[in-house]
Amino acid sequence: MDNELFMNTEFPPPPEMATHFEPPPSSSSAMMLNWALMDPNPPQDSSFIWEKSTEQQQQQQSIFDSALSSLVSSPTPSNSNFSGGGGDGFLIRELIGKLGNIGNNNNNSGEIYGTPMSRSASCYATPMSSPPPPTNTNSQMMMNRTTPLTEFSADPGFAERAARFSCFGSRSFNGRTNTNLPINNGNNIVNNSGKLTRVSSTPALKALVSPEVAPGGEFSRKRKSVPKGKSKENPISTASPSPSFSKTAEKKEEWGGKGSKSSEEKGGKRRREDEDEEEGEGEGNNNTKPPEPPKDYIHVRARRGQATDSHSLAERVRREKIGERMKLLQDLVPGCNKVTGKALMLDEIINYVQSLQRQVEFLSMKLSSVNDTRLDFNVDALVSKDVMIPSSNNRLHEEGLQSKSSSHHHQQQQLNMYNSNNAQLLPNISSNNMMLQSPMDSLEASTLARSFTHLPTLTQFTDSISQYQMFSEEDLQSIVGMGVALNPNNESQHMKIEL
Amino acid sequence: MERQIINKRKRVFSLQPNKNPNALFTRRYVSHLVPALKKINMNKSSSKTNHQSFEKTVKHEVDMAFALSAQEFAWSRFLQQKLLSSPHDDLISTSSSPSEILERSSKKQGGEKHQDRDEEGGEIKKRLKELQKLLPGGEEMNMEEILSEIGSYIVCLELQMIVLKSIVQDNTS
Numbered sequence: 288m289d290n291e292l293f294m295n296t297e298f299p300p301p302p303e304m305a306t307h308f309e310p311p312p313s314s315s316s317a318m319m320l321n322w323a324l325m326d327p328n329p330p331q332d333s334s335f336i337w338e339k340s341t342e343q344q345q346q347q348q349s350i351f352d353s354a355l356s357s358l359v360s361s362p363t364p365s366n367s368n369f370s371g372g373g374g375d376g377f378l379i380r381e382l383i384g385k386l387g388n389i390g391n392n393n394n395n396s397g398e399i400y401g402t403p404m405s406r407s408a409s410c411y412a413t414p415m416s417s418p419p420p421p422t423n424t425n426s427q428m429m430m431n432r433t434t435p436l437t438e439f440s441a442d443p444g445f446a447e448r449a450a451r452f453s454c455f456g457s458r459s460f461n462g463r464t465n466t467n468l469p470i471n472n473g474n475n476i477v478n479n480s481g482k483l484t485r486v487s488s489t490p491a492l493k494a495l496v497s498p499e500v501a502p503g504g505e506f507s508r509k510r511k512s513v514p515k516g517k518s519k520e521n522p523i524s525t526a527s528p529s530p531s532f533s534k535t536a537e538k539k540e541e542w543g544g545k546g547s548k549s550s551e552e553k554g555g556k557r558r559r560e561d562e563d564e565e566e567g568e569g570e571g572n573n574n575t576k577p578p579e580p581p582k583d584y585i586h587v588r589a590r591r592g593q594a595t596d597s598h599s600l601a602e603r604v605r606r607e608k609i610g611e612r613m614k615l616l617q618d619l620v621p622g623c624n625k626v627t628g629k630a631l632m633l634d635e636i637i638n639y640v641q642s643l644q645r646q647v648e649f650l651s652m653k654l655s656s657v658n659d660t661r662l663d664f665n666v667d668a669l670v671s672k673d674v675m676i677p678s679s680n681n682r683l684h685e686e687g688l689q690s691k692s693s694s695h696h697h698q699q700q701q702l703n704m705y706n707s708n709n710a711q712l713l714p715n716i717s718s719n720n721m722m723l724q725s726p727m728d729s730l731e732a733s734t735l736a737r738s739f740t741h742l743p744t745l746t747q748f749t750d751s752i753s754q755y756q757m758f759s760e761e762d763l764q765s766i767v768g769m770g771v772a773l774n775p776n777n778e779s780q781h782m783k784i785e786l
Numbered sequence: 787m788e789r790q791i792i793n794k795r796k797r798v799f800s801l802q803p804n805k806n807p808n809a810l811f812t813r814r815y816v817s818h819l820v821p822a823l824k825k826i827n828m829n830k831s832s833s834k835t836n837h838q839s840f841e842k843t844v845k846h847e848v849d850m851a852f853a854l855s856a857q858e859f860a861w862s863r864f865l866q867q868k869l870l871s872s873p874h875d876d877l878i879s880t881s882s883s884p885s886e887i888l889e890r891s892s893k894k895q896g897g898e899k900h901q902d903r904d905e906e907g908g909e910i911k912k913r914l915k916e917l918q919k920l921l922p923g924g925e926e927m928n929m930e931e932i933l934s935e936i937g938s939y940i941v942c943l944e945l946q947m948i949v950l951k952s953i954v955q956d957n958t959s
Contacts, residue, residue, distance in 0.1 A: 605930065612933035619940055633913035636936065640920045643943040647852075648845070650950035654823070655837075655844035657957040 811855050812945050818851035819949070848950070853922075856942045861935050864923025 593599070613632060617623040620639045626632050804810055826843055846869060853865035917932055918924035921939055924932055 608930055609933060612930065612937070616933065616937055616940075619937055630907070630909045630913060633910060633917065636940075637913060637916050637920065640917070640936065640940060640943070643940065643947065644920065646947055647848070647943060647950065650947060650954060651845045651848040652841055653954050654848070654950060654957075655841040657954055 808941070808945055811942055812949060814855035815851050815946060815949050818854050819848065819953075822847040822851060823953075848946075852942065852946050856938070859935060859938050859942075860927070860931070861922045861924070861939050864926075868922060 593603075613629060616636055617632060620632075620636050623632055623635050626635055803813070823844070826840075826847060849865065850869055853862045853869060856862040914929055914932065917936065918927070921927075921932060921936055924935075927935065
């Protein structure tokens with residue numbers, strides 16, 4: 288029967304939960320609540336509930352919704368009890384968010400959500416930073432349902448649970464509908480109360496998941512996402528929901544790239560833990576193993592038909608890293624898109640860096656000459672004037688001044704490009720800088736304004752017009768022409784221009 | 787009419803000034819360079835006006851500001867060391883003292899001495915060597931590090947150019 292499932296999983300009865308959660312007053316879901324919380328031996332009513340749940344999806348969802356929301360709502364009056372239950376409520380709230388999403392999709396009537404919503408909304412309000420006001424309107428409910436979900440997506444353990452959720456969806460709960468899973472999931476999560484990382488580590492759960500040989504790429508993909516979610520090093524990492532798992536850190540990204548490639552190639556092969564000599568994030572590769580402390584190795588899957596000794600694997604990892612960096616550089620250096628092959632690209636990069644360095648030298652010389660002639664180095668002039676690159680169109684400058692909002696997006700795109708390309712520049716790069724307009728003068732502001740107005744002109748760097756026509760000034764072009772023949776490390780004397 | 791002028795004179799501020807790395811670098815660079823140039827200007831009138839040495843000084847200051855503004859990167863450390871160790875005639879200590887610099891740059895990933903395990907063809911090796919020469923500190927990095935440092939180096943160079951151009955333009959026009 289269904290109960291066997293829970294017997295197998297060997298859930299320890301959650302005594303903590305029992306103490307924290309009082310049975311909600313006089314609701315039919317109370318029975319379900321107790322069942323969900325207590326031992327795998329459910330009271331007889333639960334079987335009724337299970338049967339009922341297998342009948343209609345919508346109804347079940349509402350039941351589960353109300354059950355779980357009452358689960359959440361019951362601790363509301365006694366929030367102080369939320370010691371280790373803080374984590375519980377958190378986890379449960381996620382579930383509710385998830386369910387709420389499902390519920391939203393099914394367009395349930397508002398009445399079903401009426402009472403639980405008010406309670407759950409208030410529950411959301413308490414520990415969450417941005418509480419939605421508890422109302423009973425439909426639209427508000429929809430909003431309430433979705434906004435906590437977006438907050439949940441930042442939840443660190445959410446990734447794990449989402450992964451596990453998807454795992455269950457594909458696994459041997461064949462006779463079950465989807466809605467059974469939340470209860471199962473909720474059960475698990477409720478039982479592993481407060482310890483977020485233990486969700487993924489329940490050995491019995493793993494026993495469920497692991498013996499299943501990956502039938503196809505889909506499941507292997509999910510399995511891949513599970514260990515990623517389990518990465519112990521960053522339990523509070525910036526994990527976002529499953530689609531963007533691999534984008535948290537550069538290393539993780541690399542691993543994800545490798546993992547996806549290899550999982551597709553290997554199909555149903557088991558993973559091997561290769562202890563590479565390179566450093567990397569240790570991630571539990573094998574689902575059957577209990578969670579290990581993070582090792583300092585990258586776990587690489589041996590590909591089919593390739594050598595599997597550690598040296599060649601290390602080489603492969605290295606090569607892939609290098610390839611990724613070359614791709615980043617390709618985005619950065621203009622005109623590299625057409626070029627294929629490492630050697631040619633390196634050529635382009637070298638040329639570009641040389642030209643940049645020469646330009647800097649030229650500009651510094653010009654600066655010195657300007658300083659020479661003009662003794663008053665007018666900082667105020669710097670501050671008050673909005674300047675522009677001579678090569679840029681004048682239109683851009685005016686655009687930047689008057690329609691900051693329209694170019695803002697473009698600038699943000701530009702910034703995003705640089706941000707995404709240079710993971711080294713700063714770890715947390717957000718693309719949403721709030722801009723405030725104020726009549727204050729300051730050097731920083733003008734610099735920012737300048738850099739923002741000029742950033743669009745950096746698109747010229749990425750345009751595939753001729754690389755060296757960045758400056759329309761004639762002397763600069765002559766310099767570039769001169770510089771091509773010269774060793775860039777020459778003294779600046781060689782490059783003196785008559786101005 | 788007035789409104790147009792007012793619009794033109796408005797400044798924009800970022801509420802989170804340190805989040806955008808480009809702006810951060812630019813701001814730092816300007817804050818290093820402009821006072822240095824001012825000092826140079828002030829001192830110039832007193833000392834001899836040798837154009838070449840003046841140029842050198844300016845160049846030195848430019849490079850120094852560049853290196854100081856990008857403390858996050860290994861190449862900036864190398865650049866600083868190179869600048870500080872190179873003999874300079876008219877060295878005007880407008881930048882911070884070496885001890886400060888060492889403090890600030892203590893948190894950075896340096897160029898470790900790795901053996902180059904390059905398996906690629908000889909051409910690529912050649913180019914990498916050239917790249918190594920270009921990048922400050924490139925001699926002591928292996929291929930991966932060079933590639934990762936070069937990206938940031940390029941971006942900072944571009945930003946530096948923007949600033950320099952704007953400064954020059956300000957003073958010429």
